Amino acid sequence: MNIYRAMVRSWRFCRQAIRIFALALILGSASLFSAAPTAGSERVALLLRLNGAVSPASADYVKRSLELANERGVTLVVLQMDTPGGLDTSMREIIRAILASSVPVASFVAPSGARAASAGTYILYASHIAAMAPGTNLGAATPIALGGSGFDGDDDRDRKQQQPRNAPEAKAVNDAAAYLRGLAELRNRNADWAERAVRDAASLSSIAAQREKVIDFTATTVDDLLAQANGHTVRVGEADIRLDTTGLIVQNVEPDWRTRLLSVIADPNVALILMIIGIYGLIFEFLTPGAVIPGTVGGICLLLGLYALAMLPVSYAGVGLVVLAVALFVAEAHTPTFGVLGLGGAVALVLGATILFDTDVPDLEVSWPVLVGVGISGLAFSFIVARLAFTARRHAVVTGAEQMIGISGKVSDWTDTTGYIVAHGERWRAVSAERLTVGVDVTVIAREGLTLEVARKPRRDQRPLEGREKSA
Known part of the structure; x- marks a missing residue:
């Protein structure tokens, strides 16, 4: 009987707690929505910064920032760029987000000495306002052929247009030229030069870009950009909007923890290191069952490395060599050959890591120190296995x-x-x-x-x- 009464009192207490929690949730939601700004209510310009290669992390940062701008209904988004280019998939994600945005986007190549090469040129053309700081440049928008080195290089420097070497390169160049020309026609910019930037890898300085009507104007600072953009008419969706940028408050949008984590994981060097740690961790866990820590750390690192590989362009040959290296390491661990298979695995691992990421963007390549570290780790693993094998031969048999x-x-x-x-x-x-x-x-x-x-x-x-x- 006492137990029944206690259960009844507990149930009544739980119901009261649920009611109080629900009431607090409703009141909090109401205050949140009442505090949320309505569309077009904020006289604010959001400032985004895209520095370095255009990668999955930067694409996620720009997309989510544009979603925030649309939700808040700000007046303008300024995308300040300094990029050597990047991945085609990430570039197209950013461009799709800009074209779908209900808030005008002004791309600004700054500060002086910055560039908007390759993928940056496409993003600049897709923006509603295109501006550059003095001493900056854009162009060199030729797509790099997968597994190749660009176009057939003749010594004839007077040749105005380089020809693709094969059909796949021709398809990639024609697709990129049509894409950039379409963006130029959409924003009423110089479409002929856009095609030259793709086919001839042409580049322009900021002054020349303004003269060729590739950009709208040059500006020294963000405030100068806002002053010159005032009164411009841009097309957003199906409507023409006249910009009123007087008195706008500039707010910086910094990358959050998710973007920072993604930028670290999506770095090819970090992705490769995570994969190596994962592979060695699982191998040591299988060799010494019950150790727990190597298997746990190895599993987490391997999953993070595979997640990064899913975002980055990889070469099937590189993946095959890495898989072969893992197989040789496992074979060396179970049937010790005194380092022969382990040495072959180390060589396969270094070669696979060298060609694993299929991109020529400087910021998206595996650095030589990392490759050297991968080779040393493979040799160290082979040495450890060989030493254990020699030691085991001198010990007395303890099983069987x-x-x-x-x-x-x-x-x-x-x-x-x-x-x-x-x-x-x-x-x-x-x-x-x-x-x-x-x-x-x-x-x-x-x-x-x-x-x-x-x-x-x-x-x-x-x-x-x-x-x-x-x-x-």
Whole structure:
């Protein structure tokens, strides 16, 4: 009865707590929505910074920032760029987000000395406002052929247009040229130069870009950009909007923890290191079951490395070499060849890491120090396995049938040449070439099935006694 009353009181308390929590949640949501700004209510310009290669992390940062701008209904988004280019997939994600944005986007190549090469040129053309700081440049938008080195290089420098070497390169160049020309026509910019930037890898300085009507104007600072953008008419969706940028408050949008984590993981050097740690961790876990820590750390690192590989362009040949290296390491661990298979695995791992990422963007390549570290780790693994194999050969056998040879026992029951002995705390059937008595110490000299062959264990003083007899 007391238990029933306690249960009833507990249930009533839980119901009251649920009601209070629900009421607090409703009030909090109401205050949150009432504080949220309506579309077009904020006289704010969000400032985004895209520095370095265009990667999955930077694409996620720009996309989520544009979603925030659309939700807040800000007046303008300024995308400040300094990029050597990047991945085609990430570039197209950013461009799709810009084209779908209900808030105008002004791309700004700054500060002086910055560039918007390759993928940056496409993003600049897709933006509603294109501006550059003095001393900056854009262009060189030719797509790099996968596994190749660009176009067929002639020594004739007067040749105005380089020709693709094969059909796949021609398809990539034509697709990129049509894509950039389409963006230029959408924003009423110089479409002919856009095509030259793709086919001839042409580049322009900021002054030349303004003269060629590739950009709208040059600006020294973000405030200067806002001042010059005031009064410009841009097309956002199906409507033309006249920008009013007077008195806008500039707010910086810094990458959050998710973007920072993604930028670290998506670095090819970090991705490769995570994969190597994961592979070695799992191998050591299989070699020493129950260690837990190597397997746990290795599993987490391997999953993070595979996640990064899913975002980056990889070469199938590189993946194949890495898989071959893992197979050779496992074979070396289970059938030690004193380092031969391990050395082959180290070579395959270094070669696979060298060609694993199929991109020529400087910021998205595996650095030489990392490759050297990968090679040293492979050689160290081979050395450790070989050393363990040599050490194991010198140690006595401790498992299996061979482990019984040479152990000591004591006769517990004996008749003629057969009987039973106790060895290692177990009772074994035994045979001997000599007659034994109960309590005699014996040594196992052979084993056949479950029967041991034993011999009388010599006494410690037997050899010295024989020696004295011989000397006498």
